[in-house]
Amino acid sequence: MTTDQVQAVFRPADRGAATRSGLLSAAREVFTRQGYAQASVADIVARAGASVGSLYHHFSGKADLYLTLYGELDRRNAESTRQAVRAAREAGVTDPMQLFLAGARGYLDSCIEQRQLAGTFARGDGPPGFELVWQRQLTDLVSKNTEFFARSGEPLDEEVAIVVSGAMMLAVAEVARAQSDERARQIADGVLQVLARLEIRAG
Numbered sequence: 001m002t003t004d005q006v007q008a009v010f011r012p013a014d015r016g017a018a019t020r021s022g023l024l025s026a027a028r029e030v031f032t033r034q035g036y037a038q039a040s041v042a043d044i045v046a047r048a049g050a051s052v053g054s055l056y057h058h059f060s061g062k063a064d065l066y067l068t069l070y071g072e073l074d075r076r077n078a079e080s081t082r083q084a085v086r087a088a089r090e091a092g093v094t095d096p097m098q099l100f101l102a103g104a105r106g107y108l109d110s111c112i113e114q115r116q117l118a119g120t121f122a123r124g125d126g127p128p129g130f131e132l133v134w135q136r137q138l139t140d141l142v143s144k145n146t147e148f149f150a151r152s153g154e155p156l157d158e159e160v161a162i163v164v165s166g167a168m169m170l171a172v173a174e175v176a177r178a179q180s181d182e183r184a185r186q187i188a189d190g191v192l193q194v195l196a197r198l199e200i201r202a203g
Contacts, residue, residue, distance in 0.1 A: 016058070019048075019050055019054050019058065020058045022048045022049070022050060023044065023045070023048045023050055023054070023055055023058060023059065023065065024065065024068065024069060024072075025048070026044050026045070026047035026048035026050075027039075027044050027048075027062075027065040027066070027069060028069055028117060028120075029047060030043045030044050030047055031065075031066060031069070031120045032116045032117060032119070032120050035120070035123055035125050036062070036066055036120070036123070036125050036126050036127065037125040039062065040062070041055060041061065041062055044062070044065065062127070063127035063128075066126060066127055066130075067127070067130075067133070069117065069120075070121055070130075070133065073114060073117055073118060073121070074137070076110055076114065077107050077110045077111060077114075078107075080106045080107060080109065080110035081103045081104075081106045081107045081110075082103075082106075083106060084102045084103050084105060084106025084107075084109075085099050085102055085103040085106070087102070088102035088103075096148070096149055096152035096153075097196075099148075099152070100145070100148065100149070101192055101195060101196055104168060104192060104195065105188070105192060107168070107172075108168075108171060108172065108175060108188040108191070108192070109188070111172050111175050111176060111184075111188075112175055112181060112184045112185060112188065115175065115176055115178065115181065115184055118172065118175070118176035119176040119177055121176070122172075122173040122176040122177055134169070137169070138165060138166065138169050141165040141168065141169065142158070142161045142162050142165045145161045145164060145165055146158060146161045149161075164195065164198070167191065167194075167195065168191075171187065171188065171191040174187050175187050175188055
């Protein structure tokens with residue numbers, strides 16, 4: 001196979017990936033500026049310089065774009081959390097609460113770095129059923145926090161896990177709505193300081 005043939009094989013896939021990436025980038029800008037309810041498919045494809053047909057080739061519609069962006073944000077936040085906990089462990093931290101706080105700091109820092117996009121999902125004007133995604137995320141966060149402390153040998157009461165996880169979810173929403181990065185960091189610092197003072201382990 002010649003070099004020209006190799007390029008010919010991969011070029012359509014590359015174009016497809018570039019189109020998909022461009023549509024997501026455009027959707028991010030449009031949703032951030034206009035919100036989900038006011039945004040239209042026409043706005044997104046115009047911003048991306050793509051066709052309506054290409055959008056429906058890669059996504060089922062506006063809601064699919066929105067949920068895909070949310071999924072990407074959630075994965076980046078989760079990876080930031082894992083990296084923060086790993087860094088704390090490598091620095092010699094072993095106390096479960098301190099590791100939890102390191103992870104929470106990583107999560108909130110990630111939200112601040114992507115505050116405009118996070119704010120899009122905190123507006124409350126997402127597609128029908130998006131509130132269920134938030135509810136599932138809270139349930140998942142409760143489970144992960146409970147499992148984290150259980151693995152550390154210091155079980156966490158389910159009720160306490162719900163309160164702590166709910167506080168984190170609310171902190172994310174408030175950070176996303178903050179008028180500036182400085183204010184967002186003040187909110188994050190305050191929430192973490194309150195959590196640090198709590199006795200959240202099971203009695």
